[in-house]
Amino acid sequence: MVAADQVVTPERYESGLMFEAFMEQIRVNREGFQNHYDWVSLTDDDRRFFTEVAERAGGEVHVMALAEDW
Secondary structure, three states, X not given: OOOOOOOOOHHHHHOOOOHHHHHHHOOOOHHHXXXXXXXXXXXXXXXXXXXXXXXXXXXXXXXXXXXXXX
């Protein structure tokens, strides 16, 4: 059930772009976005944290990152 004040509904979340699709359509700062993506890595602690959050949430967690091509 979605809360009445929830801005990102499941439908809105699903309409977003995956990173690869976002990269294909941007026109500005592509190299900067790619550099940041390549720079980020998850530690074992990060993986453990997200695994625990997913288990508490019933097995699935959605993560949203906001970016704009400008």
